[in-house]
Amino acid sequence: MRIYVGNLKYQVTDEQLREMFSEFGQVASADVIKDKFSGQSKGFGFVDMPNDAEAGDAIQALNDSVHDGRKLTVNEARPRTERPQRGF
Template structure:
């Protein structure tokens, strides 16, 4: 299951995100999303956990938990909505 983790402190690294979730079971990946130009964290990330019951437990335990003074938003990731290509200019 892919898990969305929002409202992350900007200083959090991929390894710190992995450490938070590793106590709940096996992880396939953990990534903090960064701006492609500046490299600065965008304040959210994704964690992939192959076992859905472990993922559900992690979501319930970590949603609205405190991390470095910020209340995390943790839920099952939803697919991105399709967006039209191009700027619409003629």
């Protein structure tokens, strides 16, 4: 299951995100999303967990929890919706 994790501190690394979820089970990948130009974190990321039951436990435990002083938003990731291109 792919999990969305929002409201992360900008300093959180992929490895810290992986560690946060690994206590609930196997983590296939953990990626903090970064701006492609500056490399700065965008404050959210995605975690892939192969076991849906473990992923569900992680979502339930971590959603609305506080990590580094910030209240996390954790839920099952939804497919990205197409946004119209911005004209310049």
